[in-house]
Amino acid sequence: MSGEPLVGVVLVSHSAAVAESVAELARGLAGGGTQAPLAPAGGLPDGGLGTSEERIVRAARSVDRGAGVAVLVDLGSAVLTVKALLAEGDELPTGTRLLDAPFVEGAVAAVVSASAGAGLEAVVAAAEEARTYRKA
Known part of the structure; x- marks a missing residue:
């Protein structure tokens, strides 16, 4: 890991298997070298x-790691749970952000950009931009 702190990424799903699988996919697509901290x-x-x-x-x-934490969620009640934690103010690390991004594509974009050393705002932007990726 480089000397710079990296943005961490958390993947919140209603299913442990889905969160773990998306984490595995994002890690794999981020390639070798430095990897951002990631937790399902x-x-x-x-x-x-x-x-x-x-x-x-x-x-x-x-x-x-002191550079912020990007949280991606899969469905509505996960959004509500993270919003409630953010509102409490002391449960989540300072600099934690809930991202408005698609779960799979956003997770990959967040992990790839965070692993490249991007700051929190750039990680947020990369993940949220994944919403506009066209597939057809």
């Missing part, structure tokens, strides 16, 4: 579907 936060502690504040907080703290 999926499912409930009992293994069921849902979002867990505890898992989100733990994941965000684990990737915090």
